[in-house]
Amino acid sequence: MSTIAPVIVPTQPTPPENGPATAVIRNWKTPIGLGVFTVLGAIMLVGFGRDGISTMVLSTTSDLIQLPAVDLPTRATGIVVSLLLLAIAAWSAWLVRGARKTPIWLIGLFAFLLLLGFLVWASAGASIPIPGLLFGSLSLAVPLIFGALGGVISERVGVVNVAIEGQLLAGAFTSALVASITGQPLLGLLAAMLAGVLVAFVLAAFSIKYFVDQVIVGVVLNVLVSGVTGFLFTQLLAPNAATLNQPPKFDRINIPLLSEIPILGPVVFRQTLIVYIMYFAVIAVYVGIFHTKWGLRLRAVGEHPQAADTVGINVAATRFWNVSLAGAIAGAGGAYFTLGSVGAFGKEMTAGAGFIALAAVIFGRWDPIRATLAALLFGFASNLQSVLSIIGSPVPSEFMLMLPYLVTIFAVAGLVGRSRGPAASGKPYIKS
């Protein structure tokens, strides 16, 4: 057995009246994980410590309230952070020794400190624009969040949605085309949602009506959408870029007062309509799934379709329409690529965002809010890479390109562990 195997200490027999007896299982996974990261962090921050001053810029020039930039001595900060990391790892070990669990906020604090140490170390002798870093993170996370919301709905109702990638790409293409022709970004957004629904229709029809393996249909759909949009792009959009691939972008809307909150205001409240729609969608999906009749039935169908059937819920229809709804939401995420950030369609422009969104669904344990937070984390990792390559950090950019995916792997494998999804997700419901 490896060192991280739980150690079992059975308790003495208890009287049967006390319900099922329990034993103490000491799980050393967390403190060992924290210890490893502490060592790695210390090697980087102290062993390869850099000298200089790292500057954290907290305000943009257009802000009403100007916060002063923070200057941190790089080497000293590294040492302090390393010591704090060590303290948290030790505390976690002490907790596990007493058969208690490491609280999640402690792990969060550890991650934050590690990140801070890394930022300070990487920016020795340079300055990091914090609002810009966060703004870019949110921008990169928007399609992930839309995709993850679609994934949550689809999986909660019992259909594994591997086709998020295809829905994003179809949305991106259609919105660019329609918005270019009509000159209306709003029409482009609607068209994107429709395109997402069309992709979802195919997924729903094959997986719900014909019981084809959902993962296979999803993968094939991704390839199909990629091929079709790629073909149309080279044949249609690229030669006529001026008329067909120059969509008007959504205007940025500053919310009065809220947008003047230091640091977060410019990030959250100086966004385009599509991002505000996203905020609304996250809340609506959360409330909908957990507090409405629609959500109760949706979850019932995804957990135990036969039980839902016996109380008169039409399983196939529930699945079909909710998978379609999921497609519409993911399609809207696709529109953000063309109408929100880039401003034109490019071949394969989603670049795997759909799969990262799928990871966010699992990392977020099929919960809309958690999945959104996971998507934000992945967005942050992606943007950190581009910001650091701009300020010229010593880390090779090839390594930094791997960062979002490394974060995804560690997050899904290490932090989530064995999580329980909807019981009937991926299983066709065949009525006899």
Add this chain to the structure above:
Amino acid sequence: MKLELRGITKRFGALVANDNINLTVEAGEIHALLGENGAGKSTLMNVLYGLYRAEEGEILLDDSPAHFAGPGDAMKAGIGMVHQHFMLIPVFTVAENVMLGHEQTRLGGRLDLAAARVRVKEISDRFGFAVDPDALVEDLPVGVQQRVEIIKALSQDAKVLVFDEPTAVLTPQETDELMVIMRQLKAAGTSIVFITHKLREVREVADRITVIRLGKVVGEASPTATNEELASLMVGRAVDLTVDKAPATPGAPALVVTDLTVIDPRGQVLVNHVSFSVASGEILAIAGVQGNGQTELTEALMGLQPRVVGEITLDGKSLRGHSVRQVLDAGVGFVPEDRTEDGLVGGFTIAENLMLDRSHTLPFVKRFNLQLALLAEFATAKVKEFDVRSQGIDTPVGRLSGGNQQKVVLARELSRELRLFIAAQPTRGLDVGSIEFVHERIVATRDGGTPVIVISTELDEVAALADRIMVMYRGRIVGIVPGDTPRAVLGLMMAGEPAPTTTVPTPPAPIEGAAA
């Protein structure tokens, strides 16, 4: 409400599951539907509940024809069903399960959980159920889950309530309580259809009995009929409900289990400091309601459980911490409780299934090559010996009936030189004929001098086979009693009450120092 089924015929392809069945249930009557597994009782009720569409026949409620396109229609018409496999969503609360399908909402479409809670409380109090509306269903014991099913049906004002094999998962005490509930419902004017294959329950509670065999109604009986009469009606021939077996001649203790504890990943103790021994030439039956640690105990013996503390020795050699392969090689034969899931590979042929546990060595594998001719010869002999009814040794086992599948499992496990034989729920879901056969083979194994452990939730089976009975409750041993212990005592023990002190025998003394 009076319910009448007229000429119901339901086919699945070539199979006629229900053949022109007529059934009348008067208002306020408990009508038992008696038949073997696979006789077509559940199919009939699923037709009634709108889950299946019958090819022919009609359903009349209070003498007017009713048409159900789905369970929703049936519920609206006042038909409720307590399913054999509970139709509850484990991760939902009781209130959520009860409201599902006809949810009340408040302003803005938000679920009105408060109203559902009140409804659950009200019905629960009316029948003295004591069900917490906010408990998660997966945390409730099966007996309480069943009450949730009943509440679910009653919350829809069901006038006809169908109980599909309701006692299969209950302790004898819970079964008695269910009988009381059924009588209460009857007194309140609810008509009840009670589907079962357990004769005693039928005679105890039913007003009328209809017996179904092979999809046809074969007769009506009154609750005063004897067990033998009912059984022969059910099976179609005279049946012997007892097992012929000579008194055991136990030898030295072969399997000695000392202070065994099994823990699940969440830290729950599933088997709690269990010590017992089994002598060669005796059958130790482990009785208990499903889910009281029997499954985990057998899995621990087989090497299938990762967190095991304590000691297991077979003929003086330790088995704990060994792989399944090593346990099998030590001479342990094992019939798992779920044969389709753990005992057989459905898509494999009879012959392939017969060699599954010997796929790594001689005689069936020689230098990485299957010895197909030898296997065919072996399989043909075993099929004959164990009376496996099939079209040949190349038939996939998935196509065999439950009884024949179980015979394949037995043939495989008993064709090795055994030093211990463990059979978990060996006759679950089998017809009476197969049960007789399986029981005979188990007794024959004992008479050959092998120590045998039979795990069963059926008291009939325990009483028929056991030389000694060990009762488990919540992971620990309530007591080890002689094979002829009265049913009432066993029933109480299964609910956790220790046996009267006078009946506790001294088990064979463990071998000194065997655990060292």
